Amino acid sequence: MSPLIRVLRDEAETVALGDALADTLLGMEDEITRSGVGIGLRGDLGAGKTTLVRALLRRVGVTGRVKSPTFSLLELYDVSRLHFHHFDFYRLKSPQEFVDGGFAEWFGPRSVCLVEWPERAGVFLPRLDCEIGLELLDSGRRAVVRADTLMGERCQHRLTEILTRQA
Numbered sequence: 001m002s003p004l005i006r007v008l009r010d011e012a013e014t015v016a017l018g019d020a021l022a023d024t025l026l027g028m029e030d031e032i033t034r035s036g037v038g039i040g041l042r043g044d045l046g047a048g049k050t051t052l053v054r055a056l057l058r059r060v061g062v063t064g065r066v067k068s069p070t071f072s073l074l075e076l077y078d079v080s081r082l083h084f085h086h087f088d089f090y091r092l093k094s095p096q097e098f099v100d101g102g103f104a105e106w107f108g109p110r111s112v113c114l115v116e117w118p119e120r121a122g123v124f125l126p127r128l129d130c131e132i133g134l135e136l137l138d139s140g141r142r143a144v145v146r147a148d149t150l151m152g153e154r155c156q157h158r159l160t161e162i163l164t165r166q167a
């Protein structure tokens, strides 16, 4: 499956992608309740990873403050039947710290794991279903969504449908 590529001209378009991803996941609630889903977010500091996750969490019903997990490494949100986990591993000193912190336990049935800086957890990170890369353009961002599992392919397929319907 070839990646889905979108240019996000401004912050509002990043938020719109977060909204569309939220709708994608809510539409797959049964499947995620059974097996969980992991989504990685790659890109430099300031690329828009947290902006996208924050939009997603608001859309699924999180009403309080959505803090960046820059220092805590993990923020948890229970909404609907799903448990959302927002990780930011930028400050992970080594992949071993992922193991010592017991972070793998959060992956599994009912769980939506949204992982900023997945590369910092190295080989210990459970397999992600898809990854969203955000690249800085002269103005705006380019988003590239890549599926790595069958579950990821279903996510990407649904997301594409939702975005096409909006266009």
Ligand SMILES: Nc1ncnc2c1ncn2[C@@H]1O[C@H](COP(=O)(O)OP(=O)(O)O)[C@@H](O)[C@H]1O
Pocket (backbone or CB within 6 Å): 008, 009, 010, 011, 012, 013, 014, 043, 044, 045, 046, 047, 048, 049, 050, 051, 052, 116, 139, 140, 141
């Ligand atoms: N598509 C976009 N075009 C221009 N600026 C954007 C876009 N999306 C987000 N931004 C801005 O870029 C910054 C991204 O910050 P943040 O989401 O914290 O990045 P990260 O989590 O990747 O470090 C914010 O200031 C946000 O307003």
Ligand SMILES: [Mg+2]
Pocket (backbone or CB within 6 Å): 049, 050, 051, 068, 088, 116
């Ligand atoms: Mg961030």
